[in-house]
Structure formats: C-alpha cells, structure tokens
Amino acid sequence: MGFSTWVLLILNILMFAALPIFSDSSLSSNQLPEIPKEFLKFAKKAEVFDWMVRIRRKIHENPELGYQEFETSKLIRDELDRLGIQYKYPVAVTGVVGYIGSGEPPFVALRADMDALPIQEMVEWEHKSKIPGKMHACGHDAHVTMLLGAAKILQEHREAIKGTVVLVFQPAEEGGAGAKQVINAGILENVKAIFGLHVAPDLPVSKVYSRPGPIMAGSGFFEAVISGKGGHAAIPQHSIDPILAASNVVVSLQHLISRETDPLDSQVVTIAKFKGGDAFNVIPDSVVIGGTLRTFSKESLMQLKQRIKEVIIGQAAVHRCTATVNFLESEKPFYPPTVNDKGLHQYFQNVAADMIDISSVKEMQPMMGAEDFSFYQEEIPGYYYNLGMKNETKGNLAYLHSPHFQINEDAFPFGAALQASLAARYILENQPESTPLKGEHRDEL
Numbered sequence: 349m350g351f352s353t354w355v356l357l358i359l360n361i362l363m364f365a366a367l368p369i370f371s372d373s374s375l376s377s378n379q380l381p382e383i384p385k386e387f388l389k390f391a392k393k394a395e396v397f398d399w400m401v402r403i404r405r406k407i408h409e410n411p412e413l414g415y416q417e418f419e420t421s422k423l424i425r426d427e428l429d430r431l432g433i434q435y436k437y438p439v440a441v442t443g444v445v446g447y448i449g450s451g452e453p454p455f456v457a458l459r460a461d462m463d464a465l466p467i468q469e470m471v472e473w474e475h476k477s478k479i480p481g482k483m484h485a486c487g488h489d490a491h492v493t494m495l496l497g498a499a500k501i502l503q504e505h506r507e508a509i510k511g512t513v514v515l516v517f518q519p520a521e522e523g524g525a526g527a528k529q530v531i532n533a534g535i536l537e538n539v540k541a542i543f544g545l546h547v548a549p550d551l552p553v554s555k556v557y558s559r560p561g562p563i564m565a566g567s568g569f570f571e572a573v574i575s576g577k578g579g580h581a582a583i584p585q586h587s588i589d590p591i592l593a594a595s596n597v598v599v600s601l602q603h604l605i606s607r608e609t610d611p612l613d614s615q616v617v618t619i620a621k622f623k624g625g626d627a628f629n630v631i632p633d634s635v636v637i638g639g640t641l642r643t644f645s646k647e648s649l650m651q652l653k654q655r656i657k658e659v660i661i662g663q664a665a666v667h668r669c670t671a672t673v674n675f676l677e678s679e680k681p682f683y684p685p686t687v688n689d690k691g692l693h694q695y696f697q698n699v700a701a702d703m704i705d706i707s708s709v710k711e712m713q714p715m716m717g718a719e720d721f722s723f724y725q726e727e728i729p730g731y732y733y734n735l736g737m738k739n740e741t742k743g744n745l746a747y748l749h750s751p752h753f754q755i756n757e758d759a760f761p762f763g764a765a766l767q768a769s770l771a772a773r774y775i776l777e778n779q780p781e782s783t784p785l786k787g788e789h790r791d792e793l
C-alpha cells in the first residue's frame with residue numbers, strides 16, 4: 349500500500365469513524381509497522397536527500413560554539429518557515445523549538461544539539477570550516493540536519509499526527525549543559541518522551557546501536573593548585589617541592605579506581621593537565637593539575653568527587669604542600685549519566701526493526717563519554733541511540749572530536765526517518781483512552 353493511501357486510511361478512521369486508533373486492532377497490527385519504511389523511502393528521495401546534504405554542508409562551513417549558534421539558529425528558523433512549522437525562539441539563548449501536529453497531547457520530543465568545537469579542521473574538502481579554530485567535529489551539523497529532515501517528513505504527513513511533535517534544536521551540548529537551559533525554559537512541560545541520536549563513525553551505516561539503562565557516563569571536571577615553596581633545584585631542603593607532591597597526587601587518584609571502586613561499577617579518573625615549572629634548575633612555587641571523572645550513577649559520581657578532593661588535599665599535605673580543588677561547576681556543570689528508559693528500549697527496537705529489520709538493531713556497550721541528553725532523562729523517559737555511519741568501501745572515518753572527523757551523509761535518511769517514525773508512532777500508540785472526559789469535551793463543542 350502506498351503511503352498516501354495509508355494517510356487517507358488513517359484520516360478516514362480518525363475523522364469519520366471517530367474511533368481511537370487502538371480500538372481497531374487490525375490497524376495497530378497492520379498499518380503502524382509500515383510507517384518507518386515509508387518514512388525511509390521518503391527521506392531517500394533525491395530531492396529530500398540533496399536538501400539535507402545542502403543544509404548540513406552550509407552548517408559545517410560555519411561552525412559556532414555553545415550559546416553562539418546564531419547563524420545555525422537562523423538557518424533552522426528559515427527552514428522551519430519554509431516548511432510552515434511554528435516554533436518558539438529564542439529558547440536558551442540560540443535554541444529553537446518547533447511544533448508539528450494538532451497542538452494537543454500526546455506530546456513527544458525529538459532533540460538535536462547545534463554547537464561545534466574549538467578544533468581546527470584538518471580535512472581538505474570543498475565545504476571545510478571557514479572559521480579558523482572551529483569545527484563541527486562531533487557531528488552536530490548532521491544532528492541538526494536530520495532533525496530538519498524528520499521535521500520535513502512529519503510535516504508532510506501532519507494530518508495523521510493526532511498529537512504534537514516537539515522539535516528541540518538545543519544549544520551548547522559540549523560542556524555548556526544547554527539541555528538544562530532548555531528544561532528551565534519549560535519546554536518539556538506535558539512532553540511524555542524524548543528521543544535523541546548521535547552519529548557513530550565506527551559503526552556501519554544503515555544500522556543502529558543502543559541499550560537499555562546507562563549508555564553514557566555522568567561526568568565532571570576538576571582543577572587543583574598544589575602549592576609549595578620554590579627554590580634552587582640543587583638545594584631541595586630549602587624548598588617545598590610541589591612537583592613531587594602533585595606526582596604523588598596523580599598516582600593516589602588512580603588508587604581511587606583500583607582500590608575503592610567496585611570493579612563492576614565502571615569509573616574513570618583522568619588527569620589530563622599537569623603544569624608547573626619552566627626551568628631545569630628551579631623548583632616552582634606551585635603546580636596546576638586538572639582532569640575529569642566519569643561514572644555510571646549519580647551516587648558514584650558524588651562519592652568520587654568527594655574522594656578526589658580529599659586525596660588531593662591529603663596527599664599534598666603529606667608533602668607539606670597546600671592544595672585547593674575547584675570543580676568548575678559554573679562553567680562546566682556536572683552531567684548526569686545518560687540512562688535509557690527500559691520501556692522505550694523495547695519501543696525503539698520495534699520501530700527500528702520495522703525500518704531496517706531486527707538484525708540491524710544492535711545492542712552496544714556503554715561508553716564513558718558524557719552527553720547532556722541525560723538532563724532530559726532526569727525529567728521524563730528518554731531514549732538515546734547511535735546511528736551507524738561507517739561504509740567499508742569508502743574507508744574508515746576518524747573518531748569524534750578529531751580534526752579529521754568526517755560525516756558519511758548516506759546516514760541521513762536513516763536518522764531522519766527513524767526520528768520521525770519514533771515520534772509519529774509514539775503518538776499513534778499513545779492516544780488518550782476514550783473516556784467520559786472525551787464525551788464531555790465534545791458536548792462543549
């Protein structure tokens with residue numbers, strides 16, 4: 349059955365039979381599974397695919413960092429205007445939130461992050477970043493594009509959407525906790541579920557990867573200043589050496605993972621910054637160290653944070669140094685772990701399997717990377733998944749945050765269609781029960 353026929357059928361049932369979708373079991377079992385494949389077919393049409401590619405390349409040429417995505421935001425609004433989709437702006441400085449459907453419940457949200465990274469692009473191609481030192485090296489240009497693609501698909505079939513899809517174009521995922529600002533703006537009010545995706549350079553195109561429960565770690569950052577007393581390197585007894593103190597701090601911090609942590613509760617402490625001294629024969633006054641902590645539960649994260657502070661101060665004291673520890677929470681808020689709702693996992697598998705068949709819907713290992721999608725999941729059930737991008741015949745892709753990062757645009761139809769399907773089917777499968785309330789409502793009309 350063609351999709352327009354399908355839409356007509358749905359419309360007939362909605363408008364003339366006035367039956368809730370789910371009271372007709374033949375419709376639920378026969379028609380709903382066709383949505384993802386039909387959406388994919390639509391997204392693969394040359395004019396839709398080429399439109400997505402054009403958008404993505406335009407965004408890629410002009411990368412903007414967190415809360416500065418003004419041109420990206422303008423481009424999104426221009427496309428939404430062209431599609432005839434209403435939106436709220438500004439949300440969280442540069443964010444845009446679009447609405448497709450009846451304006452009535454159920455509400456379901458799709459989210460894309462918009463920001464780029466402070467990285468100089470090293471890929472030489474026609475649409476290389478035109479901004480020195482900035483690059484879309486985490487695929488957010490692709491995420492925005494695919495959400496616009498999903499918007500186009502959904503808007504095309506809006507009559508069948510008996511509910512509302514909320515399109516969340518979110519700023520500042522890379523450390524700025526843009527999601528938190530979007531939530532503070534009240535965008536999730538009445539929203540029952542939210543879906544987000546990330547492109548995966550190491551996983552094959554046309555496949556999707558996810559898991560129920562924790563999928564990405566919670567994270568935080570810290571910086572410590574370890575102070576001693578500088579002096580001549582040849583007369584150490586007249587100095588208090590912060591280099592040796594800081595070195596022991598680094599070693600002791602690793603014992604938090606090897607000796608205090610349940611080996612089955614994965615955690616990471618990495619010292620990525622160690623700065624002190626600049627002569628061969630001078631002991632410096634102080635050393636600055638900095639790094640990150642990662643865990644899969646909020647409790648573990650808070651426990652580790654507490655112990656990091658104690659170890660740095662205590663170990664510095666062993667060496668007669670003082671230390672201050674700063675968790676930089678105003679600039680780099682702690683991100684909670686990204687935890688996928690178990691019910692939505694089952695739902696995701698069903699919808700994805702109807703699009704690309706179940707053998708292409710893979711369970712993945714959790715990763716220690718962090719993602720501010722987790723803030724939404726603290727409020728409402730949310731689901732986050734990875735979209736494969738790798739094509740062996742085209743060669744390997746560099747990993748996320750690499751200056752050599754590239755997107756395989758062939759993944760766009762899959763991401764756009766799957767996001768659109770997750771929203772459309774969620775609405776059709778979660779229609780309010782026909783209750784006396786509905787009757788009362790009708791009487792008012």
Ligand SMILES: *[C@@H]1O[C@H](CO)[C@@H](O)[C@H](O)[C@H]1NC(C)=O
Pocket residue numbers: 553554739740741742758
């Ligand atoms: C992988 O790349 C080849 C060569 O460009 C292409 O023919 C093929 O369709 C691609 N596969 C997928 C799944 O996109």
